[in-house]
Amino acid sequence: MISAEEFLRRHPVAPEGSAGHPVRSAREDGIRVDDSLTGGAHGPSFCADTENAIDENAPDNDGDARAARLSRFSRWGRSNGEVEDPSDVDACREAALRLLDAAARSSGMLRGRLLDKGYAAGVVDEVIGRLTELHLLDDRDYAESVVRYCAGRMMGRRGTVMELTRKGVDRALATSVADEAESEGVFEEAAWELGRQVARRTRGLERQVRQRRLWSAGGRKGHDPETLRRVAHELLD
Incomplete structure (x- = not known):
């Protein structure tokens, strides 16, 4: 194994933009850059720990050192069903509170997530029952x-x-x-608002085309046919 200094001496790096190291854009290299990953227009959606990243396919002559480095990340790689103690009520409760803090959930969805993590069904039911009693889950x-x-x-x-x-x-x-x-007329109003949007977007098209667009959109959104007929008659005729 040669040192970094020796490697650089044998393979000098040309300055970026020089003849030996032309500047190429990601598009020129055939790579699509996702703004969500690079902090573009919409900002980054997550931060990659590039400083501590590990290439698991890279050769490593020091197996013990490599194993030690990988162990730092073992808690991130823990798969579902590998909680330390499936019967630990306190740990299950903490996991449930973290899930609820991240997003509102139904008891059914929360139960599924906790079971996926490996907690025992009885423990999960006990935790959900207690959270319901405390009005933390409704x-x-x-x-x-x-x-x-x-x-x-x-x-x-x-x-x-x-x-x-x-x-x-x-x-x-x-x-x-x-x-x-x-x-209370919630879905009726939703159907009319959908109809108004379709009517605006299809203005100038044939009635059959406009009606087909409304029926397609209404069907995907789960409206009943009778309501869609009334909306089409009033807005598309």
Whole structure:
């Protein structure tokens, strides 16, 4: 093995921009640069620890030193189902609170995440029950917030119920909360707002084309056909 000084002596590096080291852009090299990674227009979405990065494929004659370096990162590489003690209630509770601090969740979604981490089902149920008693976990409040989110995206009742169940809300509760929103006209207004947007975007096109666009968008968002017919009749005729 040669020293760094000896390597540089044998392979001098030409200054950037010189004949021996022309400047090339990422686009010229056929590389697409993602602004989210380089701190571009939208800023970085995560920070890569380039200073401490390890190339696991690089040759290393000192196996013990390499193992020591890799051990520093072992806590990051811990896979699901490898908690130190699946029956540790305190650790499970701390994990649950960290998850809730990061984002609101239903009890069903939280339960799934904790089970994925490797905690025992009984321990997870105990933690969720305690968090519910302390009003730190409320499925109805969470479901209502999801309904508001769906209404803001101009979704219909069917689409909203699907979104609620996808997020771990019990089917009966999802149906109940969606029924309440429907009785208050939430999804009706969402359908009309969707219709107004489609009408603006398709102005000047044939009626059949405009109607097809509305039906396509309304179907994807889970609106019922009868509501879409009324909206199309009023806004697209």
